[in-house]
Amino acid sequence: MKSAQVDLVQQSWKKIMPNRAAFAARFYTTLFERDPTLRKLFKNDMRAQQTHFLTAMGIAIAGLKELHDIAPYLQQLGDRHGLYGVKKADFVSFTSAFFDTLSHELGATLTDEERLAWADAFRTIVTAMQVPA
Ligand code: HEM
Incomplete structure (x- = not known):
């Protein structure tokens, strides 16, 4: 990623932080509305x-400029997701639920x-999580 793009992500993540608990709660509600089959996982x-997710996202976002430093962390996180039964395809609903929540939170x-x-x-x-297909 370009450095300027990472800056944008880091700045908007910072804007979410004061309201992070509500952000994470809304994110999972949106995710399960979008794909109810994921709830059972x-x-x-x-x-x-919610707290674990915010922490992991925080680590990932903080490390986007030095990806090699956080790659092992993200790969291990991805390996655990394989054990939870998460498939690569599940990231589609996950990503769009995240975007809906982001749009709601940051609005215009x-x-x-x-x-x-x-x-x-x-x-x-x-990509760095390397969850199996
Ligand atoms: C940006 C991508 C993601 C991040 C940063 C993330 C982060 C996390 C973290 C930190 C945990 C806590 C357990 C652990 O550290 O292993 C976790 C658990 C979990 N995640 Fe994710 N996750 C991501 C994507 C996904 C996706 C796409 C799914 C698919 C539905 C998913 C489903 C789960 C499940 C089922 C658990 C276990 C929950 C439980 O023990 O009840 N995650 N995730």
Whole structure:
């Protein structure tokens, strides 16, 4: 990713942070509305899951400029997702639920440039997770 794009993603993530709990809750609600079959994969407490997700996204977003540093972390995260039964195809619903939540949260302040930067960031993170097809 270009450095300027990473900056955009990091800045908009920062804007979400004061409202992160509501953001994460809305994200999973949107995900399960979009694809109810995914709900059964989540066996543990969703409150805790929201926190885990925010933490992992935070680490990934902070590391986008030094991808080699976080690649092992993301690959291990991806390996665990394989064990949870997550398939590569599940990332489609996941990514679009994330975008819906982002649009809701940032509303009109989310520019096309930011959207493109986020799409690139997601592609980068998902590729580094290497979840099996
Ligand atoms: C950007 C992509 C993603 C990130 C950063 C992420 C992050 C996380 C984290 C941090 C955990 C906590 C457990 C652990 O560390 O292994 C987790 C668990 C989990 N994630 Fe993800 N995830 C991503 C994509 C997905 C996708 C596409 C799915 C598909 C539905 C998914 C489903 C799950 C499930 C089922 C669990 C286990 C929940 C449980 O134990 O109840 N994740 N995820």
